Amino acid sequence: MGIVGAGPAGLLLSHLLHLEGIESVVLESRSRDYVEHRVRAGVLEHGVTELLVASGVGERLRAEGLVHHGIELRFDRERHRVPLSDLADGRSITVYGQQEVVKDLIAARLATGGAVLFDAACTGVDTSSPSTATIAYRVDGRDEVLECDMVAGCDGFHGVTRAAAPAGTLRALDHTHPFAWLGILASVAPSTDELVYCRHERGFAMHSMRSHEVSRLYLQVGPEEDVAEWPDDRIWEELATRFTTSDGWALESGPVTEKGITAMKSFVVEPMQWRRVFLAGDSAHIVPPTGAKGMNLAVADVRTLAAALTAWFRTGDEARLSSYSDDCLRRVWRAQEFSTYMTTMLHPLAGDDFGAALALSRLRYATSSLAASRSLAENYVDLAGL
Secondary structure, eight states: OEEEOOSHHHHHHHHHHHHTTOOOEEEOSSOHHHHHHOOOOOEEOHHHHHHHHHTTOOHHHHHHOEEESOEEEEETTEEEEEOHHHHTTTOOEEEOOHHHHHHHHHHHHHHTTOEEESSEEEEEEEOOSSSOEEEEEEETTEEEEEEESOEEEOSOTTOSTGGGSOTTSOEEEEEEEEEEEEEEEESSOOSSSSOEEEOOTTOOEEEEESSSSOEEEEEEEOTTOOGGGOOHHHHHHHHHHHHOOTTOOOOOOOOEEEEEEEEEEEEEEESSEETTEEEOGGGTEEOOGGGOOHHHHHHHHHHHHHHHHHHHHHHOOOHHHHTHHHHHHHHHHHHHHHHHHHHHHHOOOTTOHHHHHHHHHHHHHHHHOHHHHHHHHHHHHOOTTO
């Protein structure tokens, strides 16, 4: 099995296949240091946490992950807690950085002799043969070829694998949102025990965390803005303004260790497979981060793919491989809808007074109706089982 990309999707797929006795080679264009330290998502659904633990890579996750049983929706300067676990049959979320998941998976693969090649850039995928697939890649200045039974494209939105599909094979559907997120990491203890999603007339703000000593915070900004225009003092002042509440809640500030601006994009490719190539994670779909679904969808994809590949390698049964795309896309579109719901409800647009009134109505309903709160909780805590 050839796997392109050593992010959570590619590494977890390799690990799950290893547990079933199926060999794989993972090719990653970046260095090990780079992939282990790039900061990405940090919210794990209940089912994703259980899968990582059950597959033997959850020791640090259990020890260091922050289990949350609720989130806070903040608007009109009032705080409204959504008790996720109470509304979703005891299930919870766990805050644990994506880079930590990657570190755990790399350690597990290398400890068992797994083939993970870093600084190995995929240059092309050939699926012209009816019985094998070929991945061309470049490593240490040499051009190499990997022949394999199947290829998993886990190399992200800008990766090579999806682009290798014959013309007309895939249909791309996308939407770019008219705002971006300015995200920071700060060396300061979180000012809250649970994630805070805040709608303010000046824009969305979010308070998350990575540990008991490190906070992760976001501001809605224009997509054209330059991070250089946001010195630390301006960021903290704007965060404090947007998070203001009538009960005097205070935001603690501290040294900013990382900052960056991320565009908000929705994207789905259909189908997620052709011939002997299967796309997973960001190669196949992007969701706005408001719903905390990106990494969780990637994990759900490879869990489905690993089961389908296991059935094929053991018995030759192609049924689950044939239905892989349909099985995944049903969950992907549910995540897209939920992420769009959260995004439009929490991000104001300049001059859109009608949209603002609708969003506030949705927020009031989501925090006052048991049915609406339960729906939000069920979607937020665990879509992986759909």
